[in-house]
Amino acid sequence: METSILSGIEASKALYSSLEGRISNLKNHGITPGLAAVLVGNNPASEIYVKNKTKKFEALGLKTDLFRLNEDVSEKELLSLIEKLNFDDDIHGILVQLPLPKHIDSEKVLNAIVPTKDVDGFHPENAGLLSIGKPRFIPCTPKGMMFILKHFNIDLNGKHVVVIGRSNIVGRPISILTSLKELGNATVTLCHSGTKDLKYHSKQADVLVAALGSPEFVDASFIKDGVCILDVGINRIERNGKSKIVGDVNQKSVSGKASSLTPVPKGVGPMTIAMLVENTCLLYTSPSPRDRG
Ligand code: NAD
Numbered sequence: 001m002e003t004s005i006l007s008g009i010e011a012s013k014a015l016y017s018s019l020e021g022r023i024s025n026l027k028n029h030g031i032t033p034g035l036a037a038v039l040v041g042n043n044p045a046s047e048i049y050v051k052n053k054t055k056k057f058e059a060l061g062l063k064t065d066l067f068r069l070n071e072d073v074s075e076k077e078l079l080s081l082i083e084k085l086n087f088d089d090d091i092h093g094i095l096v097q098l099p100l101p102k103h104i105d106s107e108k109v110l111n112a113i114v115p116t117k118d119v120d121g122f123h124p125e126n127a128g129l130l131s132i133g134k135p136r137f138i139p140c141t142p143k144g145m146m147f148i149l150k151h152f153n154i155d156l157n158g159k160h161v162v163v164i165g166r167s168n169i170v171g172r173p174i175s176i177l178t179s180l181k182e183l184g185n186a187t188v189t190l191c192h193s194g195t196k197d198l199k200y201h202s203k204q205a206d207v208l209v210a211a212l213g214s215p216e217f218v219d220a221s222f223i224k225d226g227v228c229i230l231d232v233g234i235n236r237i238e239r240n241g242k243s244k245i246v247g248d249v250n251q252k253s254v255s256g257k258a259s260s261l262t263p264v265p266k267g268v269g270p271m272t273i274a275m276l277v278e279n280t281c282l283l284y285t286s287p288s289p290r291d292r293g
Pocket of ligand 1: 193211214
């Protein structure tokens with residue numbers, strides 16, 4: 001079987017072309033969607049992620065402010081920056097790049113972002129809305145994955161989706177999204193580190209989501225013929241003396257058995273950035289914290 005490649009570059013181009021019209025329309029009305037990106041410390045991977053994100057915003061003529069804080073910044077200082085950004089009318093979305101240094105309580109920081117500027121959709125208010133089937137701001141990675149499926153006409157209705165990984169960033173939200181009647185209507189199995197006989201479950205999948213953060217973990221022995229695979233993993237490994245990015249799926253092993261597959265890189269990653277742009281454009285209409293009383 002030929003495995004078709006679900007290119008995130010192709011899908012993101014389709015999204016950007018619709019966003020460009022929306023952005024110029026907003027600009028004609030004097031609105032420039034603005035993102036504040038907060039980067040704490042010098043984690044090299046975080047530096048690259050934030051750079052890629054802000055570069056895209058600049059290329060689209062959007063406002064982006066990068067706030068760099070030292071590794072030893074106090075939690076109090078970080079929270080007071082978030083509070084300031086919450087009330088800044090030129091900032092529509094606030095992104096705090098994870099991971100944060102160990103002395104900072106990440107949950108406390110993410111929860112301090114006013115839900116109407118929660119561009120990543122991690123705030124309990126937005127996560128709660130998603131879990132009751134009324135999504136408002138959806139985390140960018142799972143939202144991008146849903147876009148890829150739609151773009152490549154992969155219908156989820158009645159299919160069995162198996163998700164490996166239950167994080168609040170990827171696994172849990174994609175399992176909710178794919179199960180929602182209006183968006184996916186799939187039957188969903190959510191697997192995690194406590195799952196017994198993972199292969200038994202993954203072999204049932206019509207659509208398999210690999211989001212466990214383990215390089216090339218899923219190989220041909222985990223899948224049935226004809227499965228569609230969304231490989232979310234971004235893992236840096238050393239191979240033949242060279243540094244390389246690989247997914248959570250052994251792409252070589254599953255090729256020829258899977259019907260379709262998102263590559264790594266250039267699969268889910270580019271869609272995450274495209275959805276960050278889309279969420280920022282959506283957030284500009286949200287009320288300011290002043291109006292929330
Ligand atoms: P995480 O570490 O928060 O969660 C991993 C999940 O996988 C956990 O729920 C754990 O229970 C489960 N798990 C781990 N090992 C397992 C195993 N052997 N069997 C079954 N379940 C197992 O990770 P995350 O933040 O969800 O990220 C997952 C991967 O996706 C990482 O490689 C990360 O870099 C990548 N990622 C990519 C993007 C993107 O834009 N493409 C965005 C976010 C995360």
